[in-house]
Amino acid sequence: MNLSRKLTGKRPVSAPAASLLILSLITAVLASGCSTQPGSASDSTDRRGGELVYLDAELSSNTQLQSSGTWQDSAYIQNITDRLIYRDPETLELKPWIAEEWTVSDDGLTYTFLIREGASFSNGQVLDASAVQRNLEWQANGDSAKGIPANNWFPKVSAVTADDAARTVTVQLTTPHAPFLNVLSFWRTSLVADETINAPIEAQSQLTGIIGSGPFTVESEKYGEEIVLTRREGYAWAPPGLENQGEAYLDRITIIPVTEDSVRLGSLRAGEADLIRYVQPSEEQTLTAAGLEVISARGVGNANVWDLRQSAPFLDDIRVRQALQHGINREQIISDLYTENWNAATSILTPGSLGYKDESEKLAFDPEKSGQLLDDAGWTGRDADGFRTRDGEQLHILTYVDVFDSTSKPLFQLIQWQLKQLGVNLEIKETDYANYSTVLADPAVGARRNGWPEADPIRLTVNYSSDHLNAFNLQQPDPVLDALLAEQLTAADTTARTEILGRIQDHIIESAYALPILDDSQIFALQPTLHGLTFGAEARPSFYETWTETK
């Protein structure tokens, strides 16, 4: 199934309204396409039962909600917990879930949630207003005695109060925080039982220690071997918009981490598994030819970008940065290294994200312009290797291969080759996961890969504001950027926020602070007997409506 191709040819798109909701379209086609295939049963009793064997490419490493959250851990958490608010992956609208409804005061400081009745955690604890209050306080403040930080996406909260009789929870903020409702739909803000909150961090770091109210519960985990999820009996509090309102269809899900690529592929092809995550682009064709389906899930959030760090030599010159911006041929990257399941980034945000603005014209590949910019910046000499020089210095930029993205090495090498055509020497070093953050502390590192599906563009502020991470390593704060990044958090409404986010993207790309490269894709391959696999807005798989023909 080639979703992205189907998509691009579909729907007549009117520019601003559509905002190119690529992921939502994918999931829409996926959800409808898969469940309405000819010959497939539509009766829910036929869907019931069976086991899903899912081979993940990585191990569960740490499930503590506020402090960790690798891609795979967040995907498991998504299936065993519920959140206050449901974000429809199709329309990206916020919809009721555990919160039946909510109101926000005019000053943007008081949020009141009405908690639905009847939901409970898998240990029997009732999911009522008090439980929600406990969760929100825990998310907002962390638990420093246990080494648990606050949820970094959360606003400053002055008080959370619960009224169990009225089923309401009220959150009082100290300053308005526009991303708040989106954050409440994010996996990191999943609701957990008191038992989890009370447990030490070591217990919370394991999936078996996360007690949620979701459609699946963790039956067991054997470290490195398998995680078994089973259907939660009596689950009846799915987001109201979903077709399924009862228990999940699958009896159980066995998640086996298989880090060896060839074994994962071989086991799927041999029929030992129903679903695998992470397929090298070069394997996609082979799998399709073997009768398996290949699905690309792209979440909303930050695109895969290179943050240029101005502490590094030569990158404080905007002409050099702009030369890089136009010297990278994104189309060649897609055509040479990837497949139609991937696409070049068109901004620092992915299509579908709140406030996304198509900046592709400003990112056009134009080597002549790049050459001119570098000449203007004084990089007119050439050394023996063909690299540009100025006053005897070589135009040299250092980067490290991203350890979080397993397709990144060939990607980095192709960019290195492309920049060499401009006379720029991009040096690529490698390190391991444990040392990655240490080596990047070196201010001489010029470019760093960044970006991940996220619930809300709040990450732009967290990443780039000089009050926060200052990921561009700006030596002098950029007042325009800082002001925009602060404004987006307190924007009065979505329209205003969209406009600010557009200006943030314009400013970052025009200043060539960051080089957008790709939109993050998670590639799954599955047996044709598996149906109803959907993805949340942040591209994590949801197994709630998944069913299998093989019982």
Added chain:
Amino acid sequence: MSNPSGTGVTAVIAARIGQSLLVIALTYVFVYFILFALPGDPIGSRINNPLNPIPEEQAAAITAYYNLDRNALEQFWISVTRLFQGDLGFSLATGRPVADLISQGLGETVALAAVALVLALALSLVIAAAAVLAPWKMVRRLAGAFPVLSLSTPSFLAGLLLLQVFAYQLGWFSSIRDEGAKSLLLPAVTLAFGVSAPITQVLIRGLRKAYNEPFITVLRAKGVPEGRIFTGHVLRNASIPALTLFGLTVGELLAGSVIAEAVFNRSGLGFMTEQAVRAQDGPVVQAVVMLVAVVFTTINLLTDLLYPAIDPRMARQRNNRRSAIRPVTNSPSTPRPSTAPEALAR
């Protein structure tokens, strides 16, 4: 034991055990400070993770919780104190108790290594016997070349080939699930294939050498059957170097299990080690290294103590050496024969 040479042996054994304990203790200190000196740790990368940046005051709380704000010596003291209380601590990367990880990994790997070792020994014996005893020159040559073949085949390749044939094509084994004892077979074959090479080579050389010894001719002349000559005399003579190698092989099995476990999706010690090293998960790395150190020194100790049982000349040498260093009056000039074969040999 009441005889003087008996107390001598006990003293030697006690000294060897003391030596082994010292090696283990020094390894602990050494590994601790090496790990401490290395940059990077899972908590550090969690704090600096670009995907979830943690503000400074919150980072301080995490650091304090894990005692990472103390200096190296204080942390070392905490770790030693906990060790003596039988507490190996928690994995920094996964939050699991280190003892659980080690016991899970150890269980899986011991089973795998034991099967692999038996297979490797059997394989080595068969190949070495064929290389020396086979009546056909072709077979002797082929068998003689086998160690080179198994040495030069990367074990991940051998493993993947086995998977391809027996799991994907024939479907006899699951490539991903633990099917109990059955799941041991393919990885054990892979491991055995890899580690058998040096044993086979040494055995072949030993066998050839032993067959050239004059006493073989004597035995043949006495009419001792060939089978008994091989098992009772030749093999025994050839097995001392093989025993030394055996100790080394245990180490190789531990190292080789990293690859076999990765290919066959097993979560043994090799896998734990790989994960821990990848994440620089100090407590787990420390525990694994200590375990390996204990295994190694124990095996070394045992092989050292076993030599005299196989070849009594060694015991005599050792006693002679001892008496040379510390000439004691009551040490008899020739020790009593301690084993029946030795008595026979007289």
